[in-house]
Every structure is written in C-alpha cells, then in structure tokens.
Amino acid sequence: VFIESYTSIVPGLNIEELIKMTKKDVKIVSRNILENLSGRPLLEEALREKKVVLLTPGDPFIATTHISLRLTAHKMGIKTRVINAPSVLTAIFGATGLQVYKIGRIVTITFPYPEYNFYPYSSIEKICENIKHGLHTIALLDLKVEEDRAMTVAEAAELLLKLGSQVCDEILDNNTPIIVLARLGSDNELILTRRLGEVLNLNIGPPPHTLVIPGELHPLEIEALECFAHADRKVLESWNLKIKNLKRKH
Amino acid sequence: VFIESYTSIVPGLNIEELIKMTKKDVKIVSRNILENLSGRPLLEEALREKKVVLLTPGDPFIATTHISLRLTAHKMGIKTRVINAPSVLTAIFGATGLQVYKIGRIVTITFPYPEYNFYPYSSIEKICENIKHGLHTIALLDLKVEEDRAMTVAEAAELLLKLGSQVCDEILDNNTPIIVLARLGSDNELILTRRLGEVLNLNIGPPPHTLVIPGELHPLEIEALECFAHADRKVLESWNLKIKNLKRKH
Missing domain, CATH: 3.40.1010.10 (Tetrapyrrole methylase, N-terminal domain)
Structure with a gap:
C-alpha cells in the first residue's frame, strides 16, 4: 500500500x-x-x-x-482497477444547493509567475464566459503541497479582481457574490457566500479552499445559499439582475 | 436509518x-x-x-x-449533515481518461412522451452546443425505478439520432463516437467506445447506464480511450477533424 x-x-x-x-x-x-x-x-x-x-x-x-x-x-500488462471516493466537484452540490445542470466549464486558478509574466488569464476568461451564459463556475485553487503552499480564497479574489478588470470588462467587481468552501467533507468545513471585495480580507483557516462563482440563480438556489452558505439575499438578487442585463447585451 | x-x-x-x-x-x-x-x-x-x-x-x-x-x-431547526459518496460524475474521469476541464454542460436525457408531444430536445441541443465548442458532454439517462424502467444506451442513441437530425444539423450521425458506461464502480462495470449507429443495437446488460458524447479529443484522451474503453483510434481521429471543421464554420 x-x-x-x-x-x-x-x-x-x-x-x-x-x-x-x-x-x-x-x-x-x-x-x-x-x-x-x-x-x-x-x-x-x-x-x-x-x-x-x-x-x-x-x-x-x-x-x-x-x-x-x-x-x-x-x-506493461498490469491490470488496474479504480476505486472511487467522494470528490469536491460533486460534494459542492449537496453543500451549496447549486444545480448540477447549471455548471459551466470547471477551472483551476493557478499561481501567477510575475517573473515570467505568467498570469492565469484563461481561467478568468472562462469564468466570465460562464457568467455571460448564466452558468456557475467551480474554481479549484492551486496547490503546491510539497512547497507547503496552497492558494487562499483571498489570493484568488485578488486575481479575480485584477485580471478580471483586464480581460472581461465590468463583469467581476467588488459586489460579485462568491461562494467560498473550506475543508469540505471534514468536521470543520466552512461554506460562506460573500462579495468579492469582502473575500479579499477573508481568513477561512487551513486549506483546501474552493470557490464557486455563481451564474444566474434559481429561487431554490438562492434559498439554499441563504440556509447553508450564509448568503445575503439582496446581493444575490442584484447579481441576478446584472446577469440578465449582460445576457440582453449579448 | x-x-x-x-x-x-x-x-x-x-x-x-x-x-x-x-x-x-x-x-x-x-x-x-x-x-x-x-x-x-x-x-x-x-x-x-x-x-x-x-x-x-x-x-x-x-x-x-x-x-x-x-x-x-x-x-424546522433540524441540523443536517451530508456525508458524500463517490459519484458517476467524477468516476467517469478515472474510467475513461477524459479531462475534467473539457466537460461542457451536463444533461439528462429524459424519456419522451409522444402522447404529449414531449421530446428531450433541449438536452440534445446542449450536447450539440458542447460539441461545437469542442467540449465533452456527460449525459445521464432517465430512470423510473418505481416503474422498473431505466433508459438503455440503445434507446438514448435512437433519441440522439432522431432529435439530433431535427435540432442540430449534421452534427450527430451514425459515425459520432459515443462512450457508453454501465454499472460504473461495480465488479462488472463495462466501458466501451462505439459509433452512434452501433449503439442502436448494443446490449450492455442491466442499468445504470451513462453516455459521454466526446468533444475534441487530446492525444492523451485518445490513448486512454483506446486502452480503457476499447476505442477505435480512426473513429476518434475523424471525429476530431469533423469538430475542427465545425469550429472553423463557427
């Protein structure tokens, strides 16, 4: 073993x-x-x-x-067999009440390397594409376990705001609702909905952290986020309005 | 319990x-x-x-x-706690070697009700949208466990061909590769890649069945489908060419 x-x-x-x-x-x-x-x-x-x-x-x-x-x-002629375990990718639905059919492309937000001028632009672009189509995005956060580094939601929020303002005009801002998940499935899991501006200074304890950037929310999804993820209904409702306007322009 | x-x-x-x-x-x-x-x-x-x-x-x-x-x-003030289990939605990646970042919207193909003129057009439309973007689609098949009915891959293939020819011109045809999965995670799981025309007459035993309609395939995905899902490389390569042409027209 x-x-x-x-x-x-x-x-x-x-x-x-x-x-x-x-x-x-x-x-x-x-x-x-x-x-x-x-x-x-x-x-x-x-x-x-x-x-x-x-x-x-x-x-x-x-x-x-x-x-x-x-x-x-x-x-090499060696037979393999996979025995599956739960995954954060599906645990998210039970934890948040979001609907599986409304998930757009999944992304990983990777660490930037300013020294090579590398920033995870393509992930941020995909998030904005999903939002324009009203879809939710599951954003996994980069890990470098061997270096003992795991991206925090605060670091991810900073990238979302900074790169978002460069590659997808006026879609992501301080008021964008973000669902943050920490240590999902463990005894001290934490599931919160906050505005992007608030996530910048949020400390939710040790990793792993995951983000969900919601798209257009169904009333049942809003209710579930209020009950299970401490969401502020008003933030979600004005986000829905913003997405409706984006779709109209499209 | x-x-x-x-x-x-x-x-x-x-x-x-x-x-x-x-x-x-x-x-x-x-x-x-x-x-x-x-x-x-x-x-x-x-x-x-x-x-x-x-x-x-x-x-x-x-x-x-x-x-x-x-x-x-x-x-009602009752605390709930979710304990997650493996899900076919993520088990698919280990079973087939497909990449999670290339999954488009997930659909369920539901039973048609010809008497009410209801057919699952919207699911088929989403599959074709995903293909046009080069993305894979996981298609769950409808179950009516209490009536002892589960949609078979053959029934689903018939719907894909029939409705596909009506709502998404020339994307789905007899040569479209389809990955069929039966009883995933059990001792007698079955994972096959066949052309849609062949799936029409395919009997893969008892449910549950799931389909994946691939989008554009990465060389590593093609190799994995050959090794783990009995795929014919030529079928996959000509599918890739077809999608490249679709994207060009787009």
Whole structure:
C-alpha cells in the first residue's frame, strides 16, 4: 500500500491511524517517484505479481499524472482497477444547493509567475464566459503541497479582481457574490457566500479552499445559499439582475 | 436509518447484508414519502431528538428532492449533515481518461412522451452546443425505478439520432463516437467506445447506464480511450477533424 499526498490535502488525515486501521504497511510516495520516475517502483512491485494499492487524496483523475500511470501499467500488462471516493466537484452540490445542470466549464486558478509574466488569464476568461451564459463556475485553487503552499480564497479574489478588470470588462467587481468552501467533507468545513471585495480580507483557516462563482440563480438556489452558505439575499438578487442585463447585451 | 432506492440504482446492493453489516434497522422509504409528504416521517423522528440517517444511492443532490428536504429540516431547526459518496460524475474521469476541464454542460436525457408531444430536445441541443465548442458532454439517462424502467444506451442513441437530425444539423450521425458506461464502480462495470449507429443495437446488460458524447479529443484522451474503453483510434481521429471543421464554420 502506497499513499501520495501531494496532489491534494485531506484535512485531518493521520497516516499512523491509517496504518493501525488497515493493519497494512503504508509508504508515502513523492511527486518525484510518480512523475519523474513514472511510478516505476510501484509498477515493479506489481510485476512481481503483487497487488499494489495507491491511495490518493481527493479526485486524482482531475490531473493527468494518474491517467499516465494507468496507461503505463496497461502497456506493461498490469491490470488496474479504480476505486472511487467522494470528490469536491460533486460534494459542492449537496453543500451549496447549486444545480448540477447549471455548471459551466470547471477551472483551476493557478499561481501567477510575475517573473515570467505568467498570469492565469484563461481561467478568468472562462469564468466570465460562464457568467455571460448564466452558468456557475467551480474554481479549484492551486496547490503546491510539497512547497507547503496552497492558494487562499483571498489570493484568488485578488486575481479575480485584477485580471478580471483586464480581460472581461465590468463583469467581476467588488459586489460579485462568491461562494467560498473550506475543508469540505471534514468536521470543520466552512461554506460562506460573500462579495468579492469582502473575500479579499477573508481568513477561512487551513486549506483546501474552493470557490464557486455563481451564474444566474434559481429561487431554490438562492434559498439554499441563504440556509447553508450564509448568503445575503439582496446581493444575490442584484447579481441576478446584472446577469440578465449582460445576457440582453449579448 | 432509512434508505431510499428510487433516485438511482446501486448494482449489487443487498439491504439484508446492509442490515447485518451495520447492525441497524434499515427501513425503505418511498418516493411518495420523500416527495409528496416532504419527508415528514423522517423529520418527525428527528424532532423527537433522534439521529436520522437517510441513505441514498449515487449522487442525490443532482436532483432537487434532497435539497428541498434539507431546506425543510433547516426551517424546522433540524441540523443536517451530508456525508458524500463517490459519484458517476467524477468516476467517469478515472474510467475513461477524459479531462475534467473539457466537460461542457451536463444533461439528462429524459424519456419522451409522444402522447404529449414531449421530446428531450433541449438536452440534445446542449450536447450539440458542447460539441461545437469542442467540449465533452456527460449525459445521464432517465430512470423510473418505481416503474422498473431505466433508459438503455440503445434507446438514448435512437433519441440522439432522431432529435439530433431535427435540432442540430449534421452534427450527430451514425459515425459520432459515443462512450457508453454501465454499472460504473461495480465488479462488472463495462466501458466501451462505439459509433452512434452501433449503439442502436448494443446490449450492455442491466442499468445504470451513462453516455459521454466526446468533444475534441487530446492525444492523451485518445490513448486512454483506446486502452480503457476499447476505442477505435480512426473513429476518434475523424471525429476530431469533423469538430475542427465545425469550429472553423463557427
């Protein structure tokens, strides 16, 4: 049994406990082994006719690493089987009451590299496209677990405002409602709806954090956000009006 | 502990086993109790200061019933907590190797009611919109568990061809590649890529079935579909060409 812990963060994960519970030897594998060595040590164990389990937090198939590993195993004649776990991508619907049919393209807001003049413009553009079509956007926030860095909602809000004013005129501003989610599924999960300007100074504790930028909201969605995500109905209603106007211009 | 089993189907679910494993009394609740009586009996138990568990198969928050139940509970002062399970919506990525960022709007293909002249045109329109943008579509298939009816991929394929020719000219035809998934996550799951014309006569065993209509495919996605979903590379490559042409016309 191997475990990797760099693609995501599981709040409250205790590997000692896991070893006790499963009575198995659980070894941590690094990003280096999985990406630079293409998971070689795991595949070699499997070739020695052993069953190899790789535990990964969250929903690893969002990224390509684990798909590549499965493809390599397949070519080496190693059978693979995926056992799925809950994912933030679907947990969001139960947590917020948002409707699955109104989700537009999913994005990840990545860390900018000002030294290379790199900013995540394309993610912000997709968010604005979704809003223009009245659709919600799930925005995953960048993680660099090995550097112990996880983007906070405050950092993401700053990027949304700064880049939004450059690439999508007057769609995102201080009054845009944002649903912030922290540690979803854990005992101390937090789900809040705030205006973008307020998120700039928001501290919601340790990662993982996720954002949802709502599109046009159905009355049942507004009600659910009031009950489950501390939303201010007036903010959501004026957002709905703004989107209706955007759609008209379109 | 209550369980409802009408919103989805869990292959191999055995309630007797569940009772033995959990050593709890598990009662089945009907659609009538949850929808027409708004879950009254469950809420009353909860008001008697009992902990009430409602088990539901799959991902119940796709539909509105369970959100309504949570809202009603909230208004009655009953605290609710959601414990998430895996969902077909994210299991698809591991099973097929498709990329999450290229998923367009999700649809459900519902049963037509020719007697009321109702056909699921809007779902087919959304699929064609997604294709024009190069995006994949996850299409959930309608279930009427209480009538023991679940839409098969063959029935869905017939609707895609028939309605597609009416509402989105020349996008969907017999050669469109379709990824069919049956009983995902169970021991006898089946994942195949076939042309739409072939799906018309395909029997993939008992439900639940799900379809994915691919958009433009990345080389890594094509490779994964070949390895994990028995795809014919040529079919996928000519589909990619077709989408490139559609985009050019756009």
